[in-house]
Amino acid sequence: MACILSVGEILWDVFPEAEHLGGAAFNFAAHAVRLGHEVFFISAVGEDERGRRALRRARELGLSTRFIRIVEGAPTGYVTVNLDPAGVPSFVIHRPAAYDLARLEPAELAELAARRPQWIYYGTLYQMHDGARRLTLTLLEALPAARRLYDVNLRKDSYTPDLVRDLLGRASVVKLNEGEMEALAAMLGLPAAVEPFSRALAERHRLEAVCVTLGPAGCSLLVGGEFVTAPGYSVQVADTVGSGDAFAAALVHGLSADWGIARVADFANRVGALVASREGGTPLWSVDEALALGAARP
Secondary structure, three states: OOEEEEEOOOEEEEOOOOEEEEOHHHHHHHHHHHOOOEEEEEEEEEOOHHHHHHHHHHHHOOOEOOOEEEEOOOOOEEEEEEEOOOOOEEEEEEOOOHHHHOOOOHHHHHHHHHOOOOEEEEEOHHHHOHHHHHHHHHHHHHOOOOEEEEEOOOOOOOOOHHHHHHHHHOOOEEEEEHHHHHHHHHHHOOOOOHHHHHHHHHHHHOOOEEEEEOHHHOEEEEEOOEEEEEOOOOOOOOOOOOHHHHHHHHHHHHHHOOOOHHHHHHHHHHHHHHHHOOOOOOOOOOHHHHHOOOOOOO
C-alpha cells in the first residue's frame, strides 16, 4: 500500500438537520485510510468544541492526527450545506478558518520526507489563502518524487484562473467533474468534449492521467495515451457530499496498484456510488460492499 499525504481543509458540513465532519482533503484522507493506505493529513482545527470533535472523529476513522495542528484565534472550519431534491449539495464556505493557519515545523517536514510518500493530494479552495498555499508548495518542493493528485473541486468565489493554471502545472494526475471540465475548457481554451479535453489537458501539462467524473453516467479516464469511459452504478442517493473525494481515493488506489485503466475507472465509480448512497462525507463502507454493487446502470 502507498504512503499518501493530503493537505487541505478539515471542516464541518452543517446540514439543516445534522453536522458531518468533512472537507475535500479530509474526506479523501479518510477514504484512503479505509482502502488500507498509510495516510498523513496536514491541516488545523481551532481551540474550540468543533475542533475537539473533529480530532475525535478523525481518530475514530483511523486517521492520524499527528499533523493536524490546534491553533488559537481562528474557529474550526465549517460550511453550510443545502441539498437539492436529487441530493446534490450547494455550499456556503465560512472563512477565515483554522485550516488556513496549518503549518509544518522543519522537523515535521523531515519526518514526512523520511516516509517517502508516493502521493500528495491537494485541491483548489485551500490554496486561496496565501499561508495555506505556501504550505502546499513547501510540501511539493520538498517531495519531488511523489506523484501529485490535483482534485480541482472548484467552489464559487474560491478560485482564480491563474491559481488553477499554477496548480495544474504542478500535478501528475488531475481529477475533475463535468462542470469543472467545462469551466477549465473555457478558461484554458481547450476542447469542451471529454476525450479531446482530456488529451489536450494532459499534453499541455504533461500529465500522467486525467479523470473526468460524469455523475450517474460514470467517468472517463485517460492514462498515457489510453482513454476509457466507464458507466456508473445506480444507487439510491442520500447525498453526494464526499462521493467525489471517495472516488479520488479509489482512483489513487487503482493507479498505485498498476491496475488496468478500465478496472481503475470501474472501481472508482463503485466507491463513489457507494458513498453517495450514505449520509455525510465519510460514512463507513467496505471494499467488499463496493465490489458487490449490482450491475444496474442509470
